[in-house]
Amino acid sequence: MDSVKFSINAPERKLYEFIHGHDDFDKVYEHLVYLNQYRKESGRDFKIYITGILTRYTEHTRDDYFKVFDGLADQIVFKDVYNQGGYMPEIDWQLKCTHDKEQTRRCNLPFDALCVTWEGYLSVENADFENMLIVADLNKVSLKEGWYGEKMKEVRRMFLDNCLEGTLCHGCVHHCQSSAAPLMPEYATENPDIFLDWPVRERIKVAGLPYTKLVYVPMAADIIHPGHINILKTAASLGRVVVGLFSDEAIRSYKPEPYMSYEERKAVVESLKYVDEVTCQETKDYSDNLRRYRPDYMVHGTDWRTGPLAEVRQSAIDLMTQWGGEVVEPDYTQGVSSTKFKQKVKQTE
Numbered sequence: 001m002d003s004v005k006f007s008i009n010a011p012e013r014k015l016y017e018f019i020h021g022h023d024d025f026d027k028v029y030e031h032l033v034y035l036n037q038y039r040k041e042s043g044r045d046f047k048i049y050i051t052g053i054l055t056r057y058t059e060h061t062r063d064d065y066f067k068v069f070d071g072l073a074d075q076i077v078f079k080d081v082y083n084q085g086g087y088m089p090e091i092d093w094q095l096k097c098t099h100d101k102e103q104t105r106r107c108n109l110p111f112d113a114l115c116v117t118w119e120g121y122l123s124v125e126n127a128d129f130e131n132m133l134i135v136a137d138l139n140k141v142s143l144k145e146g147w148y149g150e151k152m153k154e155v156r157r158m159f160l161d162n163c164l165e166g167t168l169c170h171g172c173v174h175h176c177q178s179s180a181a182p183l184m185p186e187y188a189t190e191n192p193d194i195f196l197d198w199p200v201r202e203r204i205k206v207a208g209l210p211y212t213k214l215v216y217v218p219m220a221a222d223i224i225h226p227g228h229i230n231i232l233k234t235a236a237s238l239g240r241v242v243v244g245l246f247s248d249e250a251i252r253s254y255k256p257e258p259y260m261s262y263e264e265r266k267a268v269v270e271s272l273k274y275v276d277e278v279t280c281q282e283t284k285d286y287s288d289n290l291r292r293y294r295p296d297y298m299v300h301g302t303d304w305r306t307g308p309l310a311e312v313r314q315s316a317i318d319l320m321t322q323w324g325g326e327v328v329e330p331d332y333t334q335g336v337s338s339t340k341f342k343q344k345v346k347q348t349e
């Protein structure tokens with residue numbers, strides 16, 4: 001061992017607790033003091049480094065790191081926080097330093113980092129809490145076999161070709177929340193709370209820090225018309241807009257077959273200036289996505305007060321009140337609807 005590095009989220013307790021989620025500041029400080037003492041007493045020659053992890057709420061504390069940890073580290077460097085591991089996409093838009101403008105993250109881990117879990121599995125990622133990125137079981141194969149094995153090669157190829165869709169790395173690289181399947185399901189741990197989007201936002205609110213509200217907008221968006229734009233404009237005036245785009249199956253459950261596929265509709269909606277993120281709305285019942293995101297607002301046109309969505313309206317309103325959210329219903333834009341447009345198209349065909 002030639003060095004020990006401490007990743008420290010803030011140089012004081014209150015901010016540390018806010019970023020880290022637990023009040024472990026004293027513990028970290030004690031460990032740092034202990035290690036310095038151990039180095040002195042044992043005469044062992046290793047370096048002690050600190051990385052300060054900066055967020056938009058803590059980047060003003062750089063100088064404090066040098067004062068608070070004076071004499072306890074050979075070097076202090078700083079790194080912007082990022083959503084390593086892909087579990088917490090809200091880090092990218094709520095906590096990330098505003099000067100960090102990277103669109104796509106470049107990741108070196110599959111090429112130059114060995115990450116072994118406590119169970120003895122080789123993973124691509126050292127924060128792989130649910131074993132989503134396991135590539136080999138080192139209880140069965142050697143480290144060399146795992147590192148040069150077919151699974152690891154497959155992962156590297158996915159990185160080189162930028163084809164990470166469906167893996168945890170996709171959300172991490174593209175700063176988004178996307179569903180992911182484990183590389184080797186037999187080693188993955190079940191966690192229904194994976195990808196929950198709201199805990200960091202809750203902490204920001206509790207700490208009374210500047211906060212961007214989250215707005216959920218469900219829509220089918222088969223034909224984008226002024227009614228959609230009106231809804232999205234209202235939503236964007238309230239905060240960051242996540243569109244819950246109905247899957248093809250969800251549309252079929254209450255409307256005729258969509259003209260465009262989910263992927264085609266997604267491409268259109270993603271490019272609208274009022275939209276920050278698109279997620280899949282798998283059923284016409286919004287409960288799952290609302291629980292996952294816990295938005296501050298849900299925006300829906302008044303047209304759902306009657307018709308096939310009326311039954312899910314009340315459950316959405318009840319659910320939103322559980323965490324203090326609000327349902328906003330901009331007036332339905334008279335005279336425009338996808339159904340009418342589709343009828344017109346049929347008549348002119």
Ligand code: SF4
Pocket residue numbers: 083084085086107108109110124125126168169170172173
């Ligand atoms: S891209 Fe994948 S391996 Fe790299 S940091 Fe993100 S989750 Fe980890």
